[in-house]
Amino acid sequence: CRSEFETIRTSNNPEQILAKANEYYLAEEYQRAQTLYELVIAPFRGQAAAEQIAYRYAYTYYYTGQYVLASYYFKQFATTYGGSSLREEADFMSAFSNYQLSPVYRLDQSYSVQAIEAFEEFANRYPESERVAQANSLIDEMRAKMELKDFESAKLYMDIERYESALTSFGNVLKDYPETQRAEEIRYLMAKVQYEYTSRSFRARKPERLRVTIELSENFITRYPDSPYVDEVTRYLNESIEELKELENV
């Protein structure tokens, strides 16, 4: 009364198990295929069939959504079968599995970091591959996500009026993501935050902070003369110059 699957699984006949595993694999019953492939890895070690077993075994994890293990087994395939024609695909899939794990920007981005590293390694190793374009665009996608995360955390400090922290964090976004599209917005926000920070400072700390406001504002105006924020930043600049003059004259 045992199912066919159970009978095969316990048959202790590697050839038969492998045949059935391949059958399940092609029928897209990946969970069962996985169980059976696992049994034949050891007996087929050093045999020609081992390569396909390892390759399909990795895919069973990918198709069942177990991306952490999928990434691992694709990687293992690539190191074991260095000369295989499937190696490029396995290297790519190892990175792509990590990409699948990359969550929304509000959550931990460790998998994004891993995926980016793996895609970069892929692009370096197979510069001619037609998958390089896709790898690069996925890298861009994940870097944009990480940038947004850092940008939002800087904005959080701005919202809760932790001005120093906002300035440090905005500065870090500019430093860590030189390719950012938000450079103008960030520099504007930095001028704005510094302006508010100064206006809420003790008198004794003001001159020093006013100078920073002036520097950030001037810098912004020279860099983005056509920015929609120019008028506002000019106001920060003029007010700060004015106030600094008054403070220094006293």
Add this chain to the structure above:
Amino acid sequence: QTDSLNLPVYDYSEPQEYEIGGIKVEGAYFAEENAIIGVTGLSVGQDIRVPGPDIPRAIKNLWRLRLFTNVSIEEEKTIGDVIFLIVRVEERPRFLRHSFTGAKQGRHDDLNEEVNKYLVRGGIVTEDAKVNAAEAVRGYYVEKGYLDATVTVEEIADTSRANSVRLVFDVKRNDRVKIAEINIIGNDAVKERKLQKQMKETNEKRKLFKGSKFQPELYEDDKDAMIAYYNTLGYRDARVLNDSIYRNDDGELVLDIRINEGNQYYFRNITWKGNSIYDNETLAQVLGIERGDVYNEEELQTRLSFSQDNADVSSLYMDNGYLFFNVDPIEVAIEGDSIDLEMRIFEGPQATIDKVVINGNDRTHEHVIRRELFTRPGQKFSRSDIIRSQRQIIGLGYFNQETLGIETPVNPDRGTVDIIYTVEEKPSDQLELSAGWGGQRGVIGTLGVTFNNFSLRNLFNREAWHPLPQGDGQRLSLRAQTNGKFYQSYNASLTEPWLGGKRPTSLSVSAFYNKYDFGTEAVPRKLIIQQAAVSLGTRLRWPDDNFVFRTGINLQTLALNNWTELFVTDQNETVTTGNYNNFSLQFSLSRNTATDPIYPKQGSNIELSLQATPPYRKLGIRDDPNLLEDVEDRFRFVEYHKWRLNAEWYTPISRDQKLVLKTQAKIGYLGSYDDAVGVSPFERFQLGGDGVNNQQFAFAGVDIVSLRGYEIEDLPNNFITTQSGGVRKIATPIFSKYTVELRYPLSLNPSSTIFVLAFAQGGNAWRTARDFNPFDLKRSVGVGARVFLPMFGTLGFDWGYGFDKDPNLSENGNLSTFNIVLGFEPE
């Protein structure tokens, strides 16, 4: 032709490019040639460089198969720039399985572990691996004290599969060898017994409760421990001159250890150099070592850097952000038995926080954590901020307290430090699904869910549902409870902890509907309570930011129809029928520093609250004297002011902070604005019992407070004598309750926190302020246990013994009571 003595010589300065013209495999009998070539990664037609990286990589790949005892790749011939390769392998039989003889079945798992370190099923068997595995098995026995154990291994061809062998390990355990004596020679300053005590793992056999097996590695450690002990006494030259180990006539071990104690040394002058932030006196005080103290290197290091309570010199600096601080004690003079030290200090700059990184949050959105942290970029590093942040993270209740990681990698070039918090999410939602026996009222069914980490904004975002929208730190609770006819209760609440995202101002909106119907068509008996409430809570900045102030508005209506229970005034009038409006404002001030919501180890939680209705009569709104005539008219618009104080402290008692003392005081007072109106029959307190009614019949118009060891019936003040001479249950306007409780955790695993407790409690209820006597308490002692399961909340029981029970009053004169806790801790 090459051999091991005459290796081919390649000139590494001139690698040559070849094309592979062919690859042959020699020596493979069971592995397939093509498979072997595939594994090498080399293929015909490929360009390779010799010498170059391809050949070594191919050899490595082949080794990794663990099928061969020898692997080499050689050049067969070259024709022009075409090279022909030979892959030579030596195959060995494969290891199929192993077995043990002479070893107990119970040991097999442990022994398998030892064998598997050296032999892999399906891999090859080498002599070396066999010897290593046998030695590992023997080592296992030696460690258990069977010094004379022998292990031999036999290789047997296995017929069930070609080219396979199985191994049989034959174990001869022999008798356990005990240590008969440990003789220490040359000790004058320290007693032998004291020295033997330092040896943790090597003991004489006559010691009770301690093994006396001999384990060579641990014995070496034990000798070091003995010397370390001498060092702490100022004998810094002490050493083991020699030791000998031999068997006595009974075959037991004798250890002779010869020691040279050397001289005892003392601290003399300690001077400080390089300190600018703290003066010499401060540093000397923190160091706490005085001239004339016995020289103790370990103590010195502890006081400088490794103190358990962080009251050492390094902490003094580090806590203030001097993360690059370093102190180096230099012995500047040794005269006779006196040592002068110079403490060379490098203070370095105060580190500024550059990045604050949060890792591991795979459910909770980052801003929910980040906004709680006290370590922020751009600030100076401070340890106390980190500790505070750690507490905030734990306080969220979403993360495993035991695995919370904090790292502070420094960047000395820039003088900055990053702070990396690594969290591990734990389940924080609760599901309540129960059917219980509610006494005479039959079966009660409950369906309740509490989502502690809800995300309202993702409500319409299908992708964020797993299984519900989560991660924004909002709390959503829905609960329905009914036993059909008699009782129905529905309630819902939603809390957003950071309203608007700019301030930790929480907004709670809640509503409930409760219906009790114990009547029949002929004789109705019904109570319906409905309430809607909104409250705002703000974290204060003064006196410190542990304070939270809450304001709320409660709109409640009570509809009574022939309800004769409980709503009795002090004048013994009963409110039985009619609609009553209970509109109140609520204010509370609380300060919470308790570390963990489930098993707090230290800190306190104090809350003072006031709930008050408008004083309608004083305001002239309801000053018609006719309204006073009838008790029901009098309380149509309920008026009162109600005060609650709840204070609890947690004090760790044991060194590992596990044994915790909880001290608690709870006081409640319900007052009236106007003697003519009197104290409201609603909103009173009912002390006694297990407080479980609080859940089963929530919001019954009174606050139900547990008193372990006593039932409600056991407190005389809970009853009032009617004019006809009978007694009637009444809720009281005043109560107080004091508890001391010792708690010890059996498991702090967040998926099931278990602790046991022993308590002493005293409490009482009073009917008027004049009767109130804080020393007239009903005392009890008892024990209990709690289990916290993330999905079900707190479950547990208490057994309490009440001393001050009137045996005539309580049923069958039994002085103890048994309480059950379901879902959450009762008040």
